[in-house]
Amino acid sequence: MTIKGKxxxxxxxxxxxLALLLAVMGPGIIVSMVDNDAGGIATYSVAGARYGYEILxxxxxxxxxxxxxxxxxxxxxxxxxxxxxxxxxxxxSLRLTALVMVAMLVANFxxxxxxxxxxxxGAEIFGVSGYVAVPLAAAGTWWLVLKGSYKTVEKIxxxxxxxxxxxxxxxxxxxxxxxxVARGFVTPGGTFDVAxxxxxxxxxxxxxxxxxxFYQQSAVVDKGLGVESLGFERADTAIGAVFLAVTASAIxxxxxxxxxxxxxxxxxxxxxxxQAALALAPVAxxxxxxxxxxxxxxASLFAGSILPLSTAYTVxxxxxxxxxxxxxxxxxxxxxxxxxxxxxxxxxxxxIPGMPLIQVMLLSQAVNGLLLPVVLTCMLLIAxxxxxxxxxxxxxTYNTVAWVVVMxxxxxxxxxxxxxxx
Amino acid sequence: xxxxxxxALSDLLKVKVYDxxxxxxxxxxxxxxxxxxxxxxxxxxxxxLLWTDRVGGLLLVRxxxxxxxxxxxxxxxxxxxxxxxxxDSHPTLEVETAEGKWLLRRDxxxxxxxxxxxxxxxxxxxVLLRLExxxxxxxxxxxxxxxRMTSSSIRRFxxxxxxxxxxxxxxxxxxxxAVEKVEAEALLLGESVDD
Numbered sequence: 001m002t003i004k005g006k007x008x009x010x011x012x013x014x015x016x017x018l019a020l021l022l023a024v025m026g027p028g029i030i031v032s033m034v035d036n037d038a039g040g041i042a043t044y045s046v047a048g049a050r051y052g053y054e055i056l057x058x059x060x061x062x063x064x065x066x067x068x069x070x071x072x073x074x075x076x077x078x079x080x081x082x083x084x085x086x087x088x089x090x091x092x093s094l095r096l097t098a099l100v101m102v103a104m105l106v107a108n109f110x111x112x113x114x115x116x117x118x119x120x121x122g123a124e125i126f127g128v129s130g131y132v133a134v135p136l137a138a139a140g141t142w143w144l145v146l147k148g149s150y151k152t153v154e155k156i157x158x159x160x161x162x163x164x165x166x167x168x169x170x171x172x173x174x175x176x177x178x179x180x181v182a183r184g185f186v187t188p189g190g191t192f193d194v195a196x197x198x199x200x201x202x203x204x205x206x207x208x209x210x211x212x213x214f215y216q217q218s219a220v221v222d223k224g225l226g227v228e229s230l231g232f233e234r235a236d237t238a239i240g241a242v243f244l245a246v247t248a249s250a251i252x253x254x255x256x257x258x259x260x261x262x263x264x265x266x267x268x269x270x271x272x273x274x275q276a277a278l279a280l281a282p283v284a285x286x287x288x289x290x291x292x293x294x295x296x297x298x299a300s301l302f303a304g305s306i307l308p309l310s311t312a313y314t315v316x317x318x319x320x321x322x323x324x325x326x327x328x329x330x331x332x333x334x335x336x337x338x339x340x341x342x343x344x345x346x347x348x349x350x351x352i353p354g355m356p357l358i359q360v361m362l363l364s365q366a367v368n369g370l371l372l373p374v375v376l377t378c379m380l381l382i383a384x385x386x387x388x389x390x391x392x393x394x395x396x397t398y399n400t401v402a403w404v405v406v407m408x409x410x411x412x413x414x415x416x417x418x419x420x421x422x
Numbered sequence: 423x424x425x426x427x428x429x430a431l432s433d434l435l436k437v438k439v440y441d442x443x444x445x446x447x448x449x450x451x452x453x454x455x456x457x458x459x460x461x462x463x464x465x466x467x468x469x470x471l472l473w474t475d476r477v478g479g480l481l482l483v484r485x486x487x488x489x490x491x492x493x494x495x496x497x498x499x500x501x502x503x504x505x506x507x508x509x510d511s512h513p514t515l516e517v518e519t520a521e522g523k524w525l526l527r528r529d530x531x532x533x534x535x536x537x538x539x540x541x542x543x544x545x546x547x548x549v550l551l552r553l554e555x556x557x558x559x560x561x562x563x564x565x566x567x568x569x570r571m572t573s574s575s576i577r578r579f580x581x582x583x584x585x586x587x588x589x590x591x592x593x594x595x596x597x598x599x600a601v602e603k604v605e606a607e608a609l610l611l612g613e614s615v616d617d
Binding site: 081082086089090093094097316318319320321322323331333334387 | 432528531532533534535541542543544545547566572573606607
């Protein structure tokens with residue numbers, strides 16, 4: 001149903017430049033690319049360095065879980081024509097929506113900070129000071145998204161998305177034992193001690209983050225996709241999930257080949273993505289190191305521009321405020337305030353000497369962990385509501401499996417949050 | 423609930439409903455007005471039944487819970503401070519379909535409001551009603567305190583609506599008469615925030 005009569009302005013709102021941008025690539029693919037951000041790269045690097053190929057199997061169930069969750073978002077988007085924030089507001093209450101939005105603001109802001117940290121780390125490997133790179137990156141992304149022409153933004157984002165190939169190339173350059181890699185994917189290995197289990201939880205928590213659910217559904221709605229596009233959207237989501245798994249696995253393989261069981265490096269010394277990038281040079285060659293660092297730099301830049309924009313759209317949608325990059329500041333002040341605060345605030349925190357960035361990342365991880373079960377529960381209740389979803393409700397079997405998945409994620413998240421806090 | 427005092431829909435939801443035999447049969451889940459601009463009288467009460475073994479004249483195979491029925495307001499005996507009493511006995515209540523009605527919780531509460539120029543105003547924080555002669559009438563749509571404090575354009579818009587529609591009762595309500603259309607995506611208001 002559409003608003004007729006005095007609706008031309010309403011229809012105009014739906015044709016924002018974000019929609020045009022998203023039309024270039026599928027929402028499922030974009031959300032997966034952005035998910036491989038600085039935090040994700042760090043987690044996969046450390047996992048590969050510490051546990052070798054034996055932890056690769058985790059990516060298979062993780063990618064299945066990711067697909068199930070994101071497919072529900074895509075389905076809700078095409079069936080209802082509404083974003084997840086709007087559905088939560090309409091199905092539940094203002095109070096719950098406000099709570100979810102506050103938690104999401106905290107988690108996404110911390111994510112944005114960690115992405116600017118990734119920009120600083122990546123730039124410093126190329127000899128550019130973080131104090132130069134971060135302000136430039138912040139100003140550049142702010143200007144590009146809000147002031148640049150659509151065609152320029154499109155081309156730059158498409159170009160930036162190619163950097164993820166850098167990890168696949170790095171994995172090959174690190175010279176892994178491919179038979180061991182194959183065994184790692186199909187045979188759960190390793191010693192199932194507390195540290196190993198926490199690493200598995202961290203991988204899942206990093207790969208399935210709450211902002212992704214809001215982002216993909218809004219993107220599907222912005223694209224104006226109808227129920228007839230559901231098959232396409234499922235394929236798009238599956239491709240995105242597989243793409244994410246391939247990139248994440250490539251990072252793990254590169255670090256496993258270079259550092260695991262390598263006494264000259266010492267796997268336990270690797271605790272961040274930039275350490276992994278630097279340590280790759282003597283093992284896999286200078287170019288592998290630079291490729292890894294370029295991946296970190298541009299992935300952080302990509303996520304650092306998309307995440308604040310996504311947050312601004314989600315918050316404004318939840319509260320019904322005016323939004324869209326085609327609107328002037330005076331027309332959508334709250335939208336621009338959220339977006340600009342994220343960019344400026346995120347960059348400013350990185351520039352503070354001695355800022356405890358590890359604590360910021362842990363805060364992001366903990367809030368994401370607390371938020372994910374709430375968001376997934378809301379999603380499952382909405383996806384089961386025939387008044388909202390019509391014939392596209394979750395079937396009994398799918399619903400049972402989805403609840404089991406959510407319960408597993410609940411348990412894992414509680415463990416992660418407890419371990420983060422303790 | 424006092425006659426003439428404004429009351430929020432969110433405060434009425436979950437109010438207990440009793441039948442004429444003083445049995446607790448469920449709680450308020452919905453209120454409905456006729457689906458036409460300017461129609462403000464609540465004509466139907468949506469009751470979330472604790473149990474039932476029939477819907478209208480149909481006897482169900484087994485008793486069910488979690489069922490919402492729309493009862494005509496003529497079947498409401500009286501509204502008390504903390505409960506609503508029906509004039510009929512459950513389960514032989516007269517029930518109607520939702521066709522041709524706007525359900526205040528489903529169709530109005532939390533819905534996006536858009537002005538006549540297409541600007542998003544905000545979502546409906548609450549629906550304000552008033553008890554008059556034993557029946558509820560929709561007064562308007564509440565704009566939250568936070569929104570009023572942070573947006574001067576909203577304050578000007580509310581003042582303009584108040585002058586035009588003679589809302590009188592403070593400037594935190596978008597008068598119901600200003601709502602021109604109720605659509606699946608949004609409520610369309612007849613005035614523009616830009617004017």
